[in-house]
Amino acid sequence: MDSASAEEGVIYENAYGRGKSIFIITPLGRYFLWAAQPWSNYSYKNEAESVRETFLQMIEKGNYSTPYEVDGNAVAMAYEKGNEKMLRILNFNGIKHGNAIPESQHIEIRIKGNVSNARLLNFMDGWKDVEVRKDGDYSIISFTLHTQANLVYEINGSSLYVSIEKPAKGKIYFMDRDILSISSDKAIVIGGITIEVETNGKRVEFYIDNELKYEDDEQPYSWTWDEFSFGRHKIKVVAYGGEEKAEDAMSVMKIL
Secondary structure, eight states, X not given: OOGGGOOTTOOEEEEETTEEEEEOSSOHHHHHHHHHOTTSSOOOHHHHHHHHHHHHHHHHHHTOOOSEEEESSEEEEEEEXXXXXXXXXXXXXXXXXXXXXXXXXXXXXXXXXXXXXXXXXXXXXXXXXOOOEEETTEEEEEEEESSEEEXXXXXXXXXXXXXXXXXXXXXXXXXXXXXXXXXXXXXXXXXXEEEEEEESSSEEEEEETTEEEEEXXXXXXXXXXXXXXXXXXXXXXXXXXXXXXXXXXXXXXXXX
């Protein structure tokens, strides 16, 4: 089933490889807000509950259960990249009509599995390592939540990974800014470029044409390549974590 032939109000399910997609063309979020009207003292409660029930039916079809629990008046949204997992946690404590500023609270997050390399980024703060304690099959992390926070972690000793995030293949960069997308397996760089890296390692080496240029041992891992050059080059990064090593590489055309 594709969206062009889908009908309003009907929940569809498509299979994609080992996964599946549950979708509905009805804009449930918009309809729920219109009915619930959280900005006023009046709402269409029955209509809002009907929309919410449709959304819960979609969740049930997906047979999805979160591998984490949040003890506190907060909502967590899960993301995953490589072997690294992230929870973006939003504070709803004390929010009500006429008051959109949350009150700080102490929350506890229970994550199923053995959590390692946990780091926390509170809003307007820097990355900090956090303590993890065990309770049976769960790992428990607790901290004070102000407005919002990002919690990054790994499960069950995930293996080391590294990925070049910038420059990206199929992009043209001018003076460190992404200005255009192209059909190519390499990037075109005009002027200097900040090479940005995602990794769960503790140290990153930056190479140009197999020549070591820079080492970084602080998150976020990056290095600005501003040497004058013209032609095709190879960017390589090597990440280290414990006794493990991982690398990623890409080709670029550099002008100036």
